[in-house]
Amino acid sequence: MSLQQLKQQVLEANLDLPRYDLVTFTWGNVSGIDRDRGLVVIKPSGVSYDKMRINDLVVLDLNGNRVEGDLRPSSDTPTHLVMYRRYPELGGVVHTHSTHATAWAQARRAIPIQGTTQADYFHGNVPCTRLLSESEVSEDYEGLTGHLIVETLHDTPPLTMPGILVANHGPFSWGKDPHDAVHNAVVLEEVARMSWITHQLNPQAPALPDYMLEKHYQRKHGKNAYYGQNTK
Numbered sequence: 001m002s003l004q005q006l007k008q009q010v011l012e013a014n015l016d017l018p019r020y021d022l023v024t025f026t027w028g029n030v031s032g033i034d035r036d037r038g039l040v041v042i043k044p045s046g047v048s049y050d051k052m053r054i055n056d057l058v059v060l061d062l063n064g065n066r067v068e069g070d071l072r073p074s075s076d077t078p079t080h081l082v083m084y085r086r087y088p089e090l091g092g093v094v095h096t097h098s099t100h101a102t103a104w105a106q107a108r109r110a111i112p113i114q115g116t117t118q119a120d121y122f123h124g125n126v127p128c129t130r131l132l133s134e135s136e137v138s139e140d141y142e143g144l145t146g147h148l149i150v151e152t153l154h155d156t157p158p159l160t161m162p163g164i165l166v167a168n169h170g171p172f173s174w175g176k177d178p179h180d181a182v183h184n185a186v187v188l189e190e191v192a193r194m195s196w197i198t199h200q201l202n203p204q205a206p207a208l209p210d211y212m213l214e215k216h217y218q219r220k221h222g223k224n225a226y227y228g229q230n231t232k
C-alpha cells in the first residue's frame with residue numbers, strides 16, 4: 001500500500017468517528033501505520049472533522065519526528081506511537097471520548113464480560129488502567145498513557161483485547177488497520193452501553209460463563225473460526 005493510500009484510509013477512519021457518533025467536536029483521533037516505511041499517519045490536533053482534508057494529516061516516524069504535514073499532530077500522538085512500537089501486529093489506533101466507554105473509565109471500572117456481544121470481540125473483561133500519578137502526568141503525560149496501556153494489558157495479546165479504558169480519561173482501541181480499529185471502537189462503545197443498562201436492570205448480573213466466552217470468541221477468532229465470511 002502506498003503512503004497516499006494509507007492517508008486516505010486514515011482520513012476515512014477519522015471521518016467515521018462522527019459518523020458513528022463516537023465524538024463530540026474534535027474529541028478523538030485515528031492513526032494508521034505503514035510498517036514497511038516505519039511511518040505513522042495521524043489526524044491533526046483540534047481540526048474539526050468536517051474541515052479535515054487529506055493534506056491536513058501528519059506523517060511521523062516512530063520516534064515522533066515529523067516527516068510530512070504542516071499542522072500540529074493529535075495531542076495523543078505519543079500514546080499511539082508507544083502502542084505501535086510495542087505491538088508490531090497493530091495497524092491502526094483510535095482514541096475517543098465516546099460517552100458510555102468514558103463513563104466506565106471515569107468510574108474506574110473494567111467492563112465485565114456479561115454477554116456474547118462482548119465475547120465476539122473481547123476475550124474477557126475490558127480492562128481499566130490505574131490513574132497516572134501527578135509526577136507521571138507532569139513528566140510525559142501522553143507517552144506514559146501509552147505505557148500505562150501496555151502495563152495494564154500485561155501479557156495479553158492486544159488483538160484479543162482490542163480496547164481499553166484509561167482511568168478518568170476514555171477509551172483507546174486498536175486493530176489490524178485504521179478501519180478495524182474504528183470498528184473495535186464502535187463495538188467498545190456499544191458494549192459499554194449494554195453493560196451500563198445491564199447493571200441498571202440487575203446490579204448482580206452474573207458474568208458470562210467461560211464456555212460461552214470461549215465459544216463466541218473462538219468461533220470468530222479461533223483457528224477454526226466459522227463466523228461470517230472471515231471479515232468483520
Ligand SMILES: O=C(CO)[C@@H](O)[C@@H](O)COP(=O)(O)O
Nearest residue numbers: 026027028029045046074075
Ligand atoms: O483528551 C483530549 C484532550 O484533553 C484529546 O484526546 C482529544 O481532545 C483529541 O485531541 P486531538 O484533537 O486529537 O489533539
